[in-house]
Every structure is written in C-alpha cells, then in structure tokens.
Amino acid sequence: MRTRPRELTVAAQDYLKAIHALEDEGVRVTTSALAERMSVSAPSATAMAKRLAGLGLVERTPYRGVALTETGRACALEVIRHHRLLERYLADRLGLTLDEVHAEAELLEHALSEELEARIDAELGYPTHDPHGDPIPDAELKLDAERGRTLSDLDEGERAAVSRVPDGDPGLLRYLAELGLVPEAEVEVLRRAPYGGPVTVRTVVGEHAISRELAGRIAVA
Amino acid sequence: MRTRPRELTVAAQDYLKAIHALEDEGVRVTTSALAERMSVSAPSATAMAKRLAGLGLVERTPYRGVALTETGRACALEVIRHHRLLERYLADRLGLTLDEVHAEAELLEHALSEELEARIDAELGYPTHDPHGDPIPDAELKLDAERGRTLSDLDEGERAAVSRVPDGDPGLLRYLAELGLVPEAEVEVLRRAPYGGPVTVRTVVGEHAISRELAGRIAVA
DNA sequence: AGCGCAGTTTAGTCATAGCTAATTCCGATC
DNA sequence: GATCGGAATTAGCTATGACTAAACTGCGCT
Ligand SMILES: [Mn+2]
Ligand SMILES: [Mn+2]
Ligand SMILES: [Mn+2]
Ligand SMILES: [Mn+2]
Numbered sequence: 001m002r003t004r005p006r007e008l009t010v011a012a013q014d015y016l017k018a019i020h021a022l023e024d025e026g027v028r029v030t031t032s033a034l035a036e037r038m039s040v041s042a043p044s045a046t047a048m049a050k051r052l053a054g055l056g057l058v059e060r061t062p063y064r065g066v067a068l069t070e071t072g073r074a075c076a077l078e079v080i081r082h083h084r085l086l087e088r089y090l091a092d093r094l095g096l097t098l099d100e101v102h103a104e105a106e107l108l109e110h111a112l113s114e115e116l117e118a119r120i121d122a123e124l125g126y127p128t129h130d131p132h133g134d135p136i137p138d139a140e141l142k143l144d145a146e147r148g149r150t151l152s153d154l155d156e157g158e159r160a161a162v163s164r165v166p167d168g169d170p171g172l173l174r175y176l177a178e179l180g181l182v183p184e185a186e187v188e189v190l191r192r193a194p195y196g197g198p199v200t201v202r203t204v205v206g207e208h209a210i211s212r213e214l215a216g217r218i219a220v221a
Numbered sequence: 222m223r224t225r226p227r228e229l230t231v232a233a234q235d236y237l238k239a240i241h242a243l244e245d246e247g248v249r250v251t252t253s254a255l256a257e258r259m260s261v262s263a264p265s266a267t268a269m270a271k272r273l274a275g276l277g278l279v280e281r282t283p284y285r286g287v288a289l290t291e292t293g294r295a296c297a298l299e300v301i302r303h304h305r306l307l308e309r310y311l312a313d314r315l316g317l318t319l320d321e322v323h324a325e326a327e328l329l330e331h332a333l334s335e336e337l338e339a340r341i342d343a344e345l346g347y348p349t350h351d352p353h354g355d356p357i358p359d360a361e362l363k364l365d366a367e368r369g370r371t372l373s374d375l376d377e378g379e380r381a382a383v384s385r386v387p388d389g390d391p392g393l394l395r396y397l398a399e400l401g402l403v404p405e406a407e408v409e410v411l412r413r414a415p416y417g418g419p420v421t422v423r424t425v426v427g428e429h430a431i432s433r434e435l436a437g438r439i440a441v442a
Numbered sequence: 443a444g445c446g447c448a449g450t451t452t453a454g455t456c457a458t459a460g461c462t463a464a465t466t467c468c469g470a471t472c
Numbered sequence: 473g474a475t476c477g478g479a480a481t482t483a484g485c486t487a488t489g490a491c492t493a494a495a496c497t498g499c500g501c502t
Contacts (some may be wrong), residue, residue, distance in 0.1 A: 009458070009459085011458075011459065011460095012458095030479080030480085031479075031480055031481085032478095032479065032480080040459090040460075040461095041460075041461060041462080042479075042480065042481085043460090043461075043462085043480085043481070043482080043483095044459070044460055044461075045480095046480065046481060046482090047458095047459075047460085047481095048458095048459075051458080051459090062467090062480080062481075063467065063468065063479080063480055063481080090337070093314070094337070094340050094341065094344060095340070096337075096340070100336070103334075104334060104336075104337055107332040107333075107334070108329065108332045108333075110332065111328040111329045111331065111332040112328075112329075113324075113325060113328070115321070115325075116311070116315070116317075116325055119315050119316070119317070120315065123315060230488070230489085232488075232489060232490095233488095251449080251450090252449075252450060252451085253448095253449065253450080261489090261490075261491095262490075262491060262492080263449075263450065263451085264450085264451070264452080264453095264490090264491075264492085265489070265490055265491075266450095267450065267451060267452090268451095268488090268489070268490085269488095269489075272488080272489090283450080283451075283497095284449080284450060284451080284497065284498070443502100444501100444502090445500100445501085445502085446499100446500095446501090446502105447497105447498100447499095447500095447501105448497100448498095448499095448500105449496105449497085449498090449499105450495100450496080450497075450498095451494100451495080451496070451497090452493105452494080452495070452496085453492105453493085453494075453495085454491105454492090454493085454494100455490100455491075455492085455493105456489105456490080456491080457488100457489095457490085457491105458487100458488085458489095459486100459487090459488095460485105460486080460487085461484105461485080461486075461487105462483105462484090462485085463482105463483085463484085463485105464481100464482080464483075464484100465480100465481080465482070465483085466479100466480080466481070466482080467478100467479085467480070467481085468477100468478095468479085468480095469476105469477100469478100469479105470475105470476090470477095470478105471474105471475085471476085471477105472473100472474090472475080472476100
C-alpha cells in the first residue's frame with residue numbers, strides 16, 4: 001500500500017474527488033471536463049493537474065488528460081469516506097435533512113482527523129451507506145462498485161425500493177423528497193412514455209411524472 | 222451591531238482569536254507578541270495586522286500594535302464560540318478526552334456553518350462552558366467575564382472546586398488529569414511554599430505539589 | 443542631547459490557487 | 473497532406489500568507 005502524502009490542500013483534495021467522480025462516470029478526465037466540474041477556468045485545471053502529477057497522485061498526458069494513480073485514488077477515497085461518514089452523522093445524530101447534509105460535509109470533510117473519523121464511524125456502528133444511498137468506503141478504503149439499475153430501467157408495473165438519489169443539488173433533493181423519492185422508499189413504475197418521455201411513478205405520496213433523464217439518476221434495488 | 226465580513230480566511234480567523242486572547246490577558250498586542258503567539262515571524266504578523274486593519278477588524282498604530290474593533294471582536298467571538306461549542310460536543314457526544322478536544326476543534330471551528338452551530342448548540346442544551354471550563358459566547362456573542370480566583374490565591378486549608386484549566390497543551394492536560402485536577406473536581410490547598418514556591422494540593426487522587434505558576438493558571442470557584 | 447539596540451517595518455522570494463489573453467497543438471476535414 | 477477550429481497550454485497578473493535579509497524607529501540610558 002503506497003504511502004499517501006498527508007497534508008494535501010483543500011483544493012487538491014477537492015480536485016481528486018472530482019477526478020474520481022469523473023472516472024467513476026466513465027468520462028475521460030480532460031482539462032475541460034475537470035475545469036467544468038470544478039467551476040474553474042481551463043488554465044486553473046491544467047495548473048492543478050500538473051501539481052497533482054508532481055505529487056504522484058495522477059498520471060498526466062499533456063493534451064490528453066489525467067488518471068488517478070493508486071496513491072491518488074486512495075487520497076480521493078479518503079476524502080469521500082470523510083464526506084459520506086459526515087453526511088451519515090449529520091443526518092442521524094443532528095437531524096439535518098437530505099438536502100442539507102451535502103454542503104456541510106463538503107466543508108467539514110477536510111477538517112476531520114483520522115481519530116475523529118474512527119470515533120464517528122464506531123459511534124454510527126460502521127455504516128455502509130450515506131443518507132443519499134452512496135456507499136461509504138471502509139476504513140481500508142474499499143468501496144462497493146454497486147452499479148445497479150435505475151428507475152428508468154424498470155418496466156411498467158415493476159416495483160422496487162429507491163437505493164440512491166443524486167446528492168449535490170438541494171433543490172432537487174427537496175423536490176424528490178416531496179415526491180416521496182428518498183432512499184428506502186417503495187416505488188412502482190406506472191408508465192414509461194416512449195421516445196425518451198417521462199416516467200410516471202407511484203410512491204406513498206402519490207403519482208408523479210419525472211423526466212427520463214432524472215429517473216436515470218435514481219438507483220433502485 | 223456592525224456587519225461582520227463573512228468569508229474571512231482561516232488564517233485571519235486564527236489571528237483574530239489570538240489577538241482576542243492577548244487582549245483578554247491584558248497584554249499589549251504588539252507585533253512580537255502576536256508573532257510569538259501565532260508561531261510566525263514578525264514580518265508575517267505585520268502583514269496580517271495590515272490586512273486586518275484594511276478589513277476594519279483591528280485598529281493598527283504602526284510600531285505600537287493592534288486593538289480589535291467592535292467588528293473584529295465579534296469575528297473573534299464567533300470563532301471562539303465555534304471552538305468551544307465543538308469542544309463541548311466532542312467531549313459529550315463522541316467521548317473525546319480533555320486533552321484531545323482542543324486540536325480537533327481548532328480545525329473544525331472554521332468549517333462550521335451558522336446553521337450547524339445552532340443545531341449543535343440546541344442538541345447540547347445551550348451549554349455555557351466548554352470542557353476546560355472556559356465560557357462559551359452565547360448566540361449573541363455575549364461572553365462572561367469570569368476573572369475569578371485561582372489555585373494560587375487560596376489560603377492553606379481552603380477548599381474549592383476547579384472551574385477552569387489551561388486548554389492548549391495536551392501533555393499538561395493529561396498530567397493535570399492524573400493529579401485529579403479537572404473542572405468540577407474538589408481541591409484542598411495543603412501548603413503554599415514561600416518565595417513563590419510550589420502549592421501542595423489534595424484531590425481525590427491524593428496529594429501533589431505543583432508550581433505556583435501552574436497553580437495560577439487553574440481557576441477555582 | 444545623542445547612541446544604540448530591540449523591536450518593527452520594508453523589500454524581495456516562494457508556493458498555492460485563481461484569473462484573462464495569447465499561443466500552441468491535435469485531429470478531423472477537405 | 474495542408475488547413476482550420478476547438479481544446480489545451482503558456483504567459484503574465486492578482487491575492488493570500490509564509491519566509492529571510494535589510495532598513496528603519498523609538499525609547500531608554502548615558
Ligand atoms: Mn470539499
Ligand atoms: Mn480518514
Ligand atoms: Mn483554528
Ligand atoms: Mn457562528
């Protein structure tokens with residue numbers, strides 16, 4: 001197991017997280033993809049890519065993009081673990097709602113020591129998923145793959161439980177919560193309009209139509 | 222009530238805290254005092270003093286030092302409130318020990334939102350003191366003065382309860398805990414050696430002699 | 443009153459992390 | 473295989489916050 005450089009800056013940690021997310025989505029991590037994800041100009045992304053490459057955290061091919069090294073992946077997973085454990089904690093122990101936890105965890109993740117991380121993990125009973133249904137890397141940074149089906153994959157009449165909702169946008173999360181689309185909730189797909197049309201679902205809250213695209217971002221089990 | 226500039230840097234917040242502490246100790250906040258307290262070179266302290274003055278957070282007189290403005294004091298108290306609330310939370314809810322809480326809170330204090338601060342405050346039942354016995358500024362940033370007696374002020378034979386111990390040094394806190402000198406603990410002063418000599422105290426743990434200087438840093442009620 | 447020294451500030455550097463404007467590269471198209 | 477356009481990089485700038493070395497100030501002492 002490679003030693004990972006402790007004392008990464010907050011910015012470096014956030015870039016690593018973004019690179020990990022892009023790789024996870026199967027997107028090539030180009031300068032423009034990274035810049036867009038980080039809400040930063042392309043030259044800023046280039047500069048950080050070089051810095052991360054210098055630290056041995058990414059492999060960089062000029063004009064091609066970057067890829068996490070083993071060390072870089074470990075650093076990214078470390079931050080993701082902090083983020084998701086904190087979300088779980090904030091939701092379970094301090095009653096923050098699904099739409100609130102992300103922003104808080106985004107800040108706290110960089111200020112969490114390994115000791116406190118372990119304490120929180122134990123306190124929560126070693127949870128495996130955050131409140132949005134995303135898997136929490138374990139203490140050895142192993143992460144479940146879990147690329148399952150989504151609401152848009154279900155046939156009409158099929159029932160399932162929501163397992164995962166998109167985590168970044170508070171407005172969207174409030175909207176989904178209103179519709180009864182939260183992790184663990186039961187859903188039934190009533191109709192799937194053709195030509196990429198909306199998906200109509202029934203939840204405890206009632207019947208609602210959502211776009212195919214959004215349905216594709218809600219995982220079920 | 223002056224508006225205080227949100228979005229102060231972590232460094233600025235830590236300097237304001239240090240300036241507040243020095244003023245509280247009655248020390249003139251000179252460049253060298255500030256540099257020493259922040260473990261930074263004198264030119265670095267000068268530069269930050271100028272930046273803070275530019276933000277209207279301190280009054281600066283070249284070659285003389287700085288003093289917090291009302292706005293600056295509010296910013297300092299905000300950070301102190303975060304710090305002490307977090308210490309209280311970490312001790313009460315996550316079982317961190319007296320010597321561990323300070324370092325953790327030092328990092329987390331800058332990443333705590335006002336909403337989460339309020340949530341934690343409520344969860345704890347609006348505590349008035351941190352685990353070291355330091356007063357927590359309330360939501361309006363009012364802070365108790367509380368300049369009481371210390372162990373070195375007690376006469377031989379006097380009994381009291383420890384109300385406050387120095388909070389920064391983990392080794393010292395472990396040592397004091399071994400001696401039974403923790404907030405709330407009962408103490409009796411047995412002997413006070415002349416010429417600034419040691420103070421001998423009895424606690425539940427037994428009899429121990431500590432320096433007059435250290436005794437002077439332990440408050441009693 | 444003047445000297446000198448300690449303490450303070452200025453000057454000049456470095457690293458991080460962002461920006462815009464200018465330039466360069468790559469690959470798709472002709 | 474040359475050309476062109478979009479993506480990427482370089483160049484040059486800003487701000488923060490640290491440093492060392494050099495210059496300056498003010499105050500206490502003679
Ligand atoms: Mn973050
Ligand atoms: Mn960790
Ligand atoms: Mn701090
Ligand atoms: Mn606050």
